[in-house]
Amino acid sequence: MAEKYLIGVDGSEHSRVALAWGLARAAERNADVELLHVADDSFLSESVAFLSEAQQASQQMLDSETAYAKTLGFTGNITGTAVVGHPIAELEAASKRVDLLILGAHSGSRFAGSFFGTRAVKAAATAHCPVAVIPKHEVSPGAGxxxxxxxxxxxxxxxxxxxxxxxxxxxxxxxxxxxxxxxxxxxxxxxxxxxxxxxxxxxxxxxxxxxxxxxxxxxxxxxxxxxxxxxxxxxxxxxxxxxxxxxxxxxxxxxxxxxxxxxxxxxxxxxxxxxxxxxxxxx
The missing domain is CATH 3.40.50.12370 (Rossmann fold)
Incomplete structure (x- = not known):
């Protein structure tokens, strides 16, 4: 059975660096990829109308990042999930069904639901699988x-x-x-x-x-x-x-x-x- 990688996406530059890193590793190992976007509901109204709009926005972000992922040349299987909820809780639940969770690390972001700062740390603490946290700066491939x-x-x-x-x-x-x-x-x-x-x-x-x-x-x-x-x-x-x-x-x-x-x-x-x-x- 093929491995499966879960990559958190939010449209930011940091997230796209992590996306590229994750797709490259998935290609090496013939792993399937699932993209996940979480619209943070911490500051949203609980009304049905607000939550419905948040879900639509989350799906739009996911569709955009899925399209971007395909431009990177990954030919493997990509699926996606768009949800409204608490990012850490959603990541923990999703980590049960994958072999590696991949997140970008942010020092700050204007994007709602970004996996930045302590969120990456908390995700690493709560996940049920290994967690890869990817910095924005480049590293030397092959260096060990x-x-x-x-x-x-x-x-x-x-x-x-x-x-x-x-x-x-x-x-x-x-x-x-x-x-x-x-x-x-x-x-x-x-x-x-x-x-x-x-x-x-x-x-x-x-x-x-x-x-x-x-x-x-x-x-x-x-x-x-x-x-x-x-x-x-x-x-x-x-x-x-x-x-x-x-x-x-x-x-x-x-x-x-x-x-x-x-x-x-x-x-x-x-x-x-x-x-x-x-x-x-x-x-």
Missing amino acids: IAVGIDGSEASKVAIAYAAEAASMRGVPLIAVYAWMAPLTPGLEYLWSEELVEAQRSAAEEAIAIGVAGLAERYPDLTIERRIVQSPPVAALVQVGEEVETLVVGSRGRGGISRLLLGSVSHGVLQALPCPVIVTRATA
Whole structure:
């Protein structure tokens, strides 16, 4: 069964960058594509007339973006959905039926229903599938796919996703492990060179475990290991400026805490140095 990608569209330049990115990836993997436009009903009257007009406007936007998508040369299957509702709730519901959700990231927009700012972060936190958030600026294709490793179950899911994607695209996988010596005021003197070296050794072991088995599964995959003494967000953002895609894991959560991404994935999405894909561990 073919994979299916869901791309949020709103007619903005940021959205169209994400649309082009998503269509290119879908073409590589022979995936089907569904476009989704959500007319945000947060500030709309609940009268039937207003909601009917909003639905018509949403459909018009979807039709326009579907026509635009076809000009980009994508020859696969494209369907579309136009709805009136809360963008995050609609995205969460739609994410149950797809393999990847793709959104553009906005610093602000005049378009109603745009997936900008914290909406992309919230969508990544609530979605039931991996979420790709695409910045407006261009990146270098073929520069590799980076993934953050920390030994958690969430990072294992991210590693598996990144390795498969890197192998599929024929680009290097860059596995990044960031660590910092504890900075406890007044106790800095307890950190000797021996303890720092022990910390480095632990980091090397963790990254070795993280990438174990990948060489056998993907014999043609080049794996670069990077151990960085730096805060995780800073380390991943720096690497993200060099690669075509960055993959980070987010722990699965239930209830209202689903709205909260981990500090690392949240920080990386706020900086968004390149297309970032957030994967989710099983709750």
